[in-house]
Amino acid sequence: MGKHFGAFDILGPVMIGPSSSHTAGAAKLGKIASQIGIGPIQKVTFQLHGSFATTGRGHGTDKALLAGVLGFTPDDERLKQSFEIAQERGIQFTFEETDLGDVHPNTVRFILEMENGTLNTLTGSSIGGSNILITELDGEEVEFTGVYPTLITRHPDRPGIITSVTAILARMKVNVAFMKVFRISRGEMSNMVLETDSLVPPEALREIEKLDYIERVILIHPVI
Amino acid sequence: MFNTAEELLRLCQSQKISIGRVALETEIKSSGSSESELMDKMRGILTVMRESSSAGLTGEIKSLSGLTGGNAYLMNIYSEEGITYCGKAVNKAIARAFSSSEVNSAMGRIAAAPTAGSCGILPAVIMTASEIFPTSDENILLSLFTASAIGAIIAHSATLSGAEGGCQAECGAATAMSAAAAVELAGGTPEMSLHAGAIALKCILGLVCDPVAGLVEIPCSKRNAMGAVNALSAADMALAGVISLIPFDEVVTAMAKIGKTLPCELKETAQGGLAATPTGRKIAKKILG
Known part of the structure; x- marks a missing residue:
């Protein structure tokens, strides 16, 4: 209502x-x-x-x-x-x-x-x-709706990694609608979930994959 | 922008345009899409409605569970008979409402209007109304925007979910949406459309959601058929000049309150009403094991 x-x-x-x-x-x-x-x-x-x-x-x-x-x-x-x-x-x-x-x-x-x-x-x-x-x-906590293109990165819980991912998105003019980071425990691994307004282009995905510490990147296309 | 029938009517009157036009203009502003893009999107829905409301007329469709089906076919044959109580047009509307419902429960393609469980009502009324009052596809698409406006008002102030409000929320919304659209297709005024919507919704207030075995079949397909008839009769009343003394917005608020009062057993949980009858339970046992 x-x-x-x-x-x-x-x-x-x-x-x-x-x-x-x-x-x-x-x-x-x-x-x-x-x-x-x-x-x-x-x-x-x-x-x-x-x-x-x-x-x-x-x-x-x-x-x-x-x-x-x-x-x-x-x-x-x-x-x-x-x-x-x-x-x-x-x-x-x-x-x-x-x-x-x-x-x-x-x-x-x-x-x-x-x-x-x-x-x-x-x-x-x-x-x-x-x-x-x-x-x-x-086996790890995430949260997203599938309404938006969704980028999920898995990396260690340490300063600077989030910025380096979002900097690439900014350069490719991909706007982040919602963002959440889920860490398993302090200093261990974490998952970042980014729901974006437009699809992350393949070249951005390749750049993110090449970043230090990024263990895995998953791109999920929206389902409507 | 409008969230209530009062606001909607004011926009229609100040701009001297139909409800469908107001809904379309509002959608253009809020979505950023062009008129032709939105009309094309609605045409996609109309195409699915045309198919779903006619598929069951010429051949029997059986549901996934095997429980129901074939009623659209029976009613279509019957509608062609010379002497019936409801007459050809209304019997055909019943057949069409059954058809979409049967397509839905047979895992066929439908357009939710506003939900899958109530998907038979609007297509049946739109197809029947545009047969009686022949008009352009553009006007039919606009009448679907009219229906959407009525649904949007109900969603804003009440609910469209059977789990929250019972059948009066699903089939109730669909019948009010259809009544308003039917009035517009017959050349009635926005005010008449809102009276028709109010009358249609009033007549379904309190209806519970009690699906046997939790399936969208018994009694859903019959309630779709009755929802279509209810919409057409409410449209005729409004076109004749009958008014609803209780304004549309207040009927919607009443529906919301009634929905909250209904016990959980009667809100899509398959624990009460027809679902809890001896036969209902027997069917559930057979289907679910």
Whole structure:
């Protein structure tokens, strides 16, 4: 209440039914998960929590989550056939009912096994409408919505690193809309999450990757 | 900019333009997009609405759960019969509302209006209204902006979420939005549109959200059908000169208050109402195990 709503807050999104939170939101979560690893995905395990576990199947939550991992958007009619498409592409998938603790009722944890042998995890919730919130990446706390292009850097918790990253963005005229730094503990590693108004260009990404101390950079394209 | 019906009406009257036009101008200012960009964006939504509201008329669509479906097909055949209570246009609107609902529960593509659960009402009313009062695509797009303005007012002062306000928030908003748009398509004034919106919303106040097995099927598809009929009858009342003595903004506030008063069992949790009937529970057990 209180906020002004625009025409397209009311009409749309165009989406595959039946539920904005359990289907469209689920597809968005999957699409974010599809972007965190390097190279093709070999196997994905979905740990379903709360309402995602109990009423998910009737809403096609499982199909939508997998479709997102395959890279489909929430309005893609292939959502319905995601199981078959994953099988054709040789991607294994399993669903588990889990208690992820004190989290939003519509929460899923993705465990992604990549073809190169690496393992990535991501936890996110469908928080109402088709809005989502990512809360965990590779076992560490993060927070972003997927509405904006999102840059996530992992580096030691020490002075100057944040400035060197944002200086590159400033030079490339990329405006930062929201920014948060999550450190595991003082002086240890930390994750910086930058939600930007425009997509970070590839040359900026390469420069950031080359910075001292930067251990990993992930760029996540927005999912709408 | 407007957040209430009173502000919206003042803008319409001072600029002597329709609700749809005010909503479009407001959107141009707030989004920074051009008129043609916004009309194209709305055309994308209209295209999906046209498809979803007609897909179930010619062939039976079954839901993902297998529980529901085929009603759009039945109603479309029935609408062609000579003698019925509601007449061809209204029966066709029912068929169309069923169609989008069925597409939605079969994992097909729909446009939320304002939600996925209530996605059948606005397309059914818009398609039916523009068939009865033939008009340009541009005017149909403007009527969707009209609908969005009504939805924006409800979202501002109440809620559009069944989990917060019950079915009166979802199907209630959709039916009010549709009634206002239908009046505009018939050539009614902005004031008439707001009376139609108020009348439509008044008639759905208090409706709970009690989906069987938590699925968007029982009773959602029927409530979409009734929401379309409610919108068309409210539009006809307003066009005939019937007014709502309680102004639109006050009806919206009443809806918000009623929504807060509803117990949690009746707000999309599938714990009360039809979901808690013996048959509702039996279906839930079968579906969810």
